[in-house]
Amino acid sequence: MARTALPGRLTWRVATLSSLHDETATARSLVFDVPGWPGHLAGQHVDVRLTAEDGYSAQRSYSLASATDGDRVELTVQKVPDGEVSPYLGDVLKPGDQVELRGPVGGWFVWRPTDTAPVLLVAGGSGIVPLMAMIRARRAASSRVPFRLIYSARTPDDVLYAAELRRLEGGLDVSYVFTRAGGQRRRIGVADVNTHGWPADFQPDCFVCGPTGFVETVADILVALGHEPRKVKTERFGPTGG
Amino acid sequence: MTYVDGNALAGPLREIFAVDLTAASGQCVACGQTGPVAALRVYTSAPGLVARCPGCDEVVLRLVRGPSGAWLDLRGCVSLQIPL
Known part of the structure; x- marks a missing residue:
């Protein structure tokens, strides 16, 4: 935990979509650029917040798909029919678009490269x-x-x-x-x-x-x-x- | 009713606390079972988050986030042991 514990409270950051690729017919991986990303452990997740022009906002958690790599953060989104957030992330969002993101969070379901058990x-x-x-x-x-x-x-x-x-x-x-x-x-x-x-x-x-x-x-x-x-x-x- | 697990509390709790609490170990007031916060059963369809004991289903923790603050109710938790 010590490595990823952020000083102070968790706050929202602006994430810019840099690239995307389809994994299957219903799932897509999104690579975001998040300036100042503090790094993460495998198994941690992030909260993503979308806000409409009228101020309505919706928030979901997504697991991080990548190993920590500078300011680069990769998520894989399974499109949920009738979902509120995943269809937007999976179908509408294009490179250059921005969302709000906070994390990394979670310190229990994680694997650390220093762990030695099979x-x-x-x-x-x-x-x-x-x-x-x-x-x-x-x-x-x-x-x-x-x-x-x-x-x-x-x-x-x-x-x-x-x-x-x-x-x-x-x-x-x-x-x-x-x-x-x-x-x-x-x-x-x-x-x-x-x-x-x-x-x-x-x-x-x-x-x-x-x-x-x-x-x-x-x-x-x-x-x-x-x-x-x-x-x-x-x-x-x-x-x-x- | 469907639930997720205590991992879903990580973001909302990290908004309040400086360390991750999902890896903390807590004891249930009702049945005495001890386990990680991450293993609680979390119901999200309420106005806030309601976390119940996986052993006896009693409420351990409730968290409501309003526009200007948060309410954290730990009525079902004897204590939390927090890794530091």
């Missing part, structure tokens, strides 16, 4: 975003901590960062659970977590992010497999959506 990441849908930040932070730090990622998505077309995850990376194992592929419906289960995760004896740090039901299912499985509850950190889709 890491298990379990993502449901766009819950991959803060976990991708951890993978990128590991790479940026040339860390040799072994990572395993279990990524549950509806179909292969719904996988975020697909090209980046396909590239072989030493010490990072990636496995997928597709819940709607080939006309079948399935859910992540004990066998997926047991086969593709770490044995509890290794005392890995486990990070689980996704919709509430997914997170509770996976957290229960991990505890049943013998992982200590304090080593299982969860984030339910607060920091996405809407």
Whole structure:
């Protein structure tokens, strides 16, 4: 925490969109330039505030998708139909446009490059975003901590960062659970977590992010497999959506 | 009713406090369970934020932000242990 603790209260900063790219048909990554950005840890999030001309404002939390990199801040926004903020960020915002942003916030669901325990990441849908930040932070730090990622998505077309995850990376194992592929419906289960995760004896740090039901299912499985509850950190889709 | 978790309190609490409180460990008045603020269940559909204990569902913390100030109600929290 010490590295990212800001002096004084958290305040809003102006962020200027510098570039954007589509990740899937419904998700887009946005890269902002935020002068004076204090840096962040993988897993932290930001609050984004939009204000209309009539003064109405709406605010949402988004996970940071990138490792800390100067004044550059990357978010990935999953467009939520009928959402108030995400359609604007996902469809309307163009390079040069500005939004208000505050952060980084959150000091619990974070991975630090100084951590040495093996890491298990379990993502449901766009819950991959803060976990991708951890993978990128590991790479940026040339860390040799072994990572395993279990990524549950509806179909292969719904996988975020697909090209980046396909590239072989030493010490990072990636496995997928597709819940709607080939006309079948399935859910992540004990066998997926047991086969593709770490044995509890290794005392890995486990990070689980996704919709509430997914997170509770996976957290229960991990505890049943013998992982200590304090080593299982969860984030339910607060920091996405809407 | 749907809820998110205590990670969603990070921004609103950092507006008030100089350190992150979501990593702090708190004890529930009602059932005595101890755990991180980040693991509370947070309901956002009220006029403010209502955080409940994941063990017994009692209210631990409420936070309302008005135009000129904030109200923080910690009635369900015995104490907070804050990493510094």
